[in-house]
Amino acid sequence: MEYDVAYTSNQLMEKLELKSREGFRRNYLKHALELNLVCMTIPDKPNSKNQRYIKK
Incomplete structure (x- = not known):
């Protein structure tokens, strides 16, 4: 991820070469949010x- 660039969840899944939206949310996005690696724009x-989602 680049700083100051907002990504959709689909764009992040493409970057990680993942297909399962639920698996992405559970295994990657949830933990990244908890660790304050990324934050939501809304x-x-x-x-x-x-x-x-934007990189902190």
Whole structure:
């Protein structure tokens, strides 16, 4: 990931060459958020279709 570039979950899955959305969320995204490696652009709406993730 590049700094100051917002990525969709699909873009992140492509970068990691993953196909399972649920597996990606459970095994990668959840932990990255907990460790503050990435943050949501719309934190009050985590399920928004416009949600993006940005590197801290």
